Amino acid sequence: MDPPQGFPHGRYLPLFSGQSKGHRRMRIVLLSTVAALVIFLACIPAIVIPIRRHDHAATDLSTSSTDNTTDTNTTSSPGRITIPITPFPFTPFPIPSDTPIPGVFPETDPSNPPPVGEAPGLGGLLPDFEQAWETAHSKAQAKLASYTLEQKVAITTGVGWMGGRCVGNIAPVADFPGLCLEDSPLGVRDTDFVTAFPAGITTASTWNRTLLRMRGIGMGKEHVGKGVNVALGPMMNLGRIAQGGRNWEGFGGDPFLAGEAAYETILGMQSSGIQACAKHYINNEQEHARTMESSNVDDRTEHELYAHPFLRSVQAGVSSVMCSYNLVNDTYACENNRTLNQILKGHYGFRGYIMSDWSAQESTMSAVAGLDMSMPGDITFNSGTSWWGQNLTDFVNNGTIAASRVDDMAERILASWFLVHQDRANYPAVNFNAFFPLDPATNEHVDVQDDHFKVVREIGAAGAVLLKNNGALPLVKPRSVVIVGNDSGSAIMGPNGFSDRGGDDGILAMGWGSGTANFPYLISPLEAIQARARKDKSSVMWWNSNWDLDGAANAVQEMDVAIVFVNADSGEEYITVDGNEGDRKNLTLWINADNLITTVANNNKNTIVVTHSVGPAILEPWVDHPNVTAIVWAGIAGQEAGNSITDVLYGAFNPSGRLPYTIAKSPSDYGAQLVTGGSPSAILSIPYTEGLNIDYRHFDANNIDPRFEFGFGLSYTTFAYSNLQVSTIRQSDSNSAALEAAWEAGQPTPDTEGASAAIWLHRPFIQVKFQVTNTGKVAGGEIPQLYLHHPASAGEPPSILRGFDDVFLECGETKTVTITLSRYDLSIWDTVSQGWLKPNGKISFSVGASSRDFRLQGTVPV
Ligand SMILES: *[C@@H]1O[C@H](CO)[C@@H](O)[C@H](O)[C@H]1NC(C)=O
Ligand SMILES: *[C@@H]1O[C@H](CO)[C@@H](O)[C@H](O)[C@H]1NC(C)=O
Ligand SMILES: *[C@@H]1O[C@H](CO)[C@@H](O)[C@H](O)[C@H]1NC(C)=O
Ligand SMILES: *[C@@H]1O[C@H](CO)[C@@H](O)[C@H](O)[C@H]1NC(C)=O
Ligand SMILES: *[C@@H]1O[C@H](CO)[C@@H](O)[C@H](O)[C@H]1NC(C)=O
Ligand SMILES: *[C@@H]1O[C@H](CO)[C@@H](O)[C@H](O)[C@H]1NC(C)=O
Ligand SMILES: *[C@@H]1O[C@H](CO)[C@@H](O)[C@H](O)[C@H]1NC(C)=O
Ligand SMILES: *[C@@H]1O[C@H](CO)[C@@H](O)[C@H](O)[C@H]1NC(C)=O
Ligand SMILES: *[C@@H]1O[C@H](CO)[C@@H](O)[C@H](O)[C@H]1NC(C)=O
Ligand SMILES: *[C@@H]1O[C@H](CO)[C@@H](O)[C@H](O)[C@H]1NC(C)=O
Secondary structure (H helix, E strand, C coil), X not given: CXXXXXXXXXXXXXXXXXXXXXXXXXXXXXXXXXXXXXXXXXXXXXXXCCCCCXXXXXXXXXXXXXXXXXXXXXXXXXXXXXXXXXXXXXXXXXXXXXXXXXXXXXXXXXXXXXXXXXXXXXXXXXXXXXXXXXXXXXXXXXXXXXXXXXHHHHXXXXXXXXXXCCCXXXXXXXXXXXXXXXXXXXXXXXXXXXXXXXXXXXXXXXXXXXXXXXXXXXXXXXXXHCCCCEECCCECCCCCCCCCCCHXXXXXXXXXXXXXXXXXXXHHHHHCCCEEEXXXXXXXXXXXXXXXXEEECCHHHHHHHHCHHHHHHHHCCCCEEEEXXXXXXXXXXXXXXHHHXXXXXXHCCCCCEEEEXXXXXXXXXXXXXXXXXXXXXXXXXCCCCCCCCHHHHHHHHCCCECHHHHHHHHHXXXXXXXXXXXXXXXXXXXXXXXXXCCCCCCCCCCCCCCCCHHHHHHHHXXXXXXXXXXXXXXXXXXXXXXXXXXXXXXXXXXXXXXXXXXXXXCCCCCCECCCXXXXXXXXXXXXXXXXXXHHHCCEEEEECCCCCHHHHHHHCCCCCEEEXXXXXXXXXXXXXXXXXXXXXXCCCCCCCHHHHHHHHHHHXXXXXEEXXXXXXXXXXXXXXXCCEEEEEECCCCCCCHHHHHHHHHCCCCCCCCCXXXXXXXXXXXXXXCXXXXXXXXXXEEEECCXXXXXXXXXXXXCCCCCCECCCCCECCCCEEEEEEEEEECCCCCCCCHHHHHHHHCCCCCCCCCXXXXXXXXXCEEEEEEEEEEECCCCCEXXXXXXXXXXXXXXXXXXXXXXXXXXXXXXXXXXXXXXXXXXXXXXXXXXXXXXXXXXXXXXXXXXXXXXXXXXXXXXXXXX
């Protein structure tokens, strides 16, 4: 049985540096606890220590010059900006102005989304969920008509930490059965008989929309099968810093890739009947001091980078959005009128609800800034108090908060429930217990796995990126194989031995924290390779110790091939592993990996390196070693990790994964770094001074050579590109003809509600066609990518990703690929007019195999 999660966990234990000794002790308990002790703790709820996230009420928030900072880049912030407790009027947001036009954009129900091949960027039509939302809101209004203020407030306020069987719970109210909210972005957390899917980062590195959709469908079905209403994912923060502890939960360092991944994941999840939750909104880009840091981001960068995946989520009909722990410009993200009301509900026309991250709510008045649901509902865990509940009722009764705001909050929550048809009579009841999985009365051990292991195995293989290959791969009947490294084998305490995966032992197939699920089993590379090698009668030896280098040197002598498995881990801040407080303390591989690889390579002329890493790592110590004949970047692949990598090594799967981030030669090459320092009493300021230049954009803009660039990945075959054709697509749409003409004339889009999501702005406008031919000797998949180059006056980075497809080709086969660009794709955000604008001058573009391997060039004909 998996260790239950009996102590405050998940996102819930902020242990940033500078906290009290009590907190530090708690951390040590977490780390030294083995499963048995955790079970003991879990079964006695009284031991759960309520931890205050931070204590605003009691601390002076004014700027202090005696902050204990360890980083010279730390600047003091002016202090938290709060919402005044004065009466606030409220007008609900009108719906976006577009109405469906048959044949131009189809009316869509979340249960029946358009097929993957009809993604907007592939020339397909943008689904229009407005009618589905409209119907859902009408049903919600009808249901709420007879509810009292107290009942509506109850719909918005969680029952408190551990007050129900799920990680978040809304109690039943009248004829509404309440809600179960459960982690995580890669599977159902805290329970059994579920699938441990590949992490977001590894799924993103497939660059395969079909696989992203299939994973979403599978995860959605499993959550529904367990009786969950709201699955807390996908995660779409951007990996602004390479060290970011939770980067692996998300989709990499580019907003377009993350946006497409979020879009497909949400369409898949919600088609299964689960409510998806786009998180963490917004600028929650590092774990250190996450509840006490202000991300200070300029308006253009916010719109073009960090908010983009959330816009795509809204376009996918997402039911809910989770606001994050941090502050944005000195205002907490969960009470930030600008990001919640103006951008998300206003400009994006979001019609679902916004929930707080766990204890990220900071005030009762957050309601007027746009927060709709308090999670888990109490001010601090088990405090028995709430910002909402009775407080919200009081604020309405004395006229401070408009009653219509609470109506709107409850309506948004019920509408999302109706949107994905959770009102159906046979919707499964909650049949697990996230806090007490060993309780026979409440955990029915329902098996929801189906055959999802198949897509797990495929994503693991498709997400593997072949970085180097001097002909060593694929393996062809090697006579002798030696498998080296701790990461190749099984963990001593089993796949779930570390609570919330907070440890690194054996094959790494998940990071740590609340973004995890329990493994039902975990196939190690050693196990899978041995099973495969039997077919060839290869001899298979192994050496698992990363520290005994003499032993490793001996073990690899005279072997046909040595495969070294290494890893790098990270996670959420409430667990520290080997000195990594969530964020990575460095970008090197773990457990003596560099020395191990070098030792093996010094002693075996056919050394293949496989990494299971949560993010980029510095490979310089050995990457050019002549005996390192191949490198496979295998990601964190979930329960089938060993099978997936074996499929790639033996050529059963021809690698087609591409890097979703840049691998640098030196940590300092990255454009933004982890900001350390801070204190429990002062807000740490994190200026996003790099602006638009994160990840590859920074390398391009500053002429820095990466080791392996964003979008890079090799195959066992080769591809040629040819026959570029560019044209415009002018769909007749009399509704928007004037707006289209104005845009083409260089006018910004209007500053109105729903304007950023307007269909005319997003539907296909430019069509780019070209041919890709498989010029090698085996069948394989290519990922053609399209990068825009704006005129210099636009102030954009040199190249920005704005399209990709995946195309599978037999030997010698040629296929035509069509990538379409919308007016939005071509636009930049104009901060003055608050609109999307076509920049002056010619926009050119390149099509190719990575962000630096351009094969065809063209110009946008407008
Ligand atoms: C600052 O840090 C030092 C060294 O870690 C410690 O001794 C000191 O107590 C800290 N001061 C404050 C104000 O936290
Ligand atoms: C401070 O920022 C500069 C520029 O962004 C960077 O070069 C430097 O390494 C940073 N210092 C620390 C201690 O992180
Ligand atoms: C944060 O401040 C910058 C600089 O003033 C501004 O451009 C941006 O819009 C602000 N963002 C939010 C969410 O307030
Ligand atoms: C909050 O945003 C809304 C929507 O844009 C706006 O109407 C309102 O004036 C803003 N409130 C404050 C206090 O800025
Ligand atoms: C209402 O909010 C205040 C904080 O402003 C808190 O101290 C109090 O306990 C809350 N009341 C209830 C009944 O939860
Ligand atoms: C309304 O009630 C809240 C909570 O008791 C209080 O903070 C606020 O000042 C009151 N406002 C008015 C106008 O009475
Ligand atoms: C892997 O290495 C770690 C750190 O040295 C060690 O604790 C663990 O026991 C090793 N696991 C295996 C399976 O060798
Ligand atoms: C980087 O951190 C990892 C994980 O804690 C550790 O194994 C490794 O030794 C560190 N590297 C360096 C160069 O300190
Ligand atoms: C490569 O491996 C062979 C053993 O097969 C060894 O003799 C040679 O020194 C190695 N090359 C390097 C550069 O270490
Ligand atoms: C993407 O995944 C789908 C589903 O398995 C598959 O049919 C397609 O061939 C894949 N694309 C490539 C390039 O392999």
